[in-house]
Amino acid sequence: MNKNKLQKGFYVNILLIYKTKTGFTKRYADWIAEEICCKKIPFKKMDTIEINNYDIIIYGAGMHARHILGSNKFKKRVKNLCHKKIIVFSTGASPCTKEIVDMIKENNFTENEKREIVFYYFNSGLSYEKL
Numbered sequence: 001m002n003k004n005k006l007q008k009g010f011y012v013n014i015l016l017i018y019k020t021k022t023g024f025t026k027r028y029a030d031w032i033a034e035e036i037c038c039k040k041i042p043f044k045k046m047d048t049i050e051i052n053n054y055d056i057i058i059y060g061a062g063m064h065a066r067h068i069l070g071s072n073k074f075k076k077r078v079k080n081l082c083h084k085k086i087i088v089f090s091t092g093a094s095p096c097t098k099e100i101v102d103m104i105k106e107n108n109f110t111e112n113e114k115r116e117i118v119f120y121y122f123n124s125g126l127s128y129e130k131l
């Protein structure tokens with residue numbers, strides 16, 4: 001299992017789950033996993049993994065019609081893991097402005113989730129030819 005050493009010898013296990021249709025999110029997932037040295041799996045394998053073994057769970061997916069693809073299923077999967085750190089990122093063609101980030105949070109998270117889930121938005125692009 002990949003272990004990420006934080007400060008003072010404290011090890012944490014980090015899982016990164018990503019859902020991608022045209023490759024943008026996977027590229028971000030690859031960069032993040034390389035940087036923080038974590039276990040990375042595609043969304044379709046989410047149900048095959050023991051999520052409880054991880055301290056930090058990251059979910060990344062593309063935006064579709066203002067929704068983070070697969071995020072409802074992901075949130076259901078981690079619903080009772082309140083002692084875990086949950087991080088979500090999404091990639092989209094919209095510019096990375098405060099208004100866009102606020103709108104995504106509003107459309108995708110409840111008030112509780114907004115407090116508990118750390119969210120990042122990354123600008124990507126549009127690739128209709130890969131759909």
Ligand SMILES: Cc1cc2nc3c(=O)[nH]c(=O)nc-3n(C[C@H](O)[C@H](O)[C@H](O)COP(=O)(O)O)c2cc1C
Nearest residue numbers: 020021022023024025062063065066092093094124
């Ligand atoms: C049908 C469709 C709907 C989309 N809706 C949005 C959207 O609401 N907001 C946005 O910023 N980008 C939107 N995009 C752009 C994608 O979110 C963007 O290309 C994303 O990085 C795709 O991720 P993926 O390559 O990992 O699948 C949309 C793209 C498609 C094809």
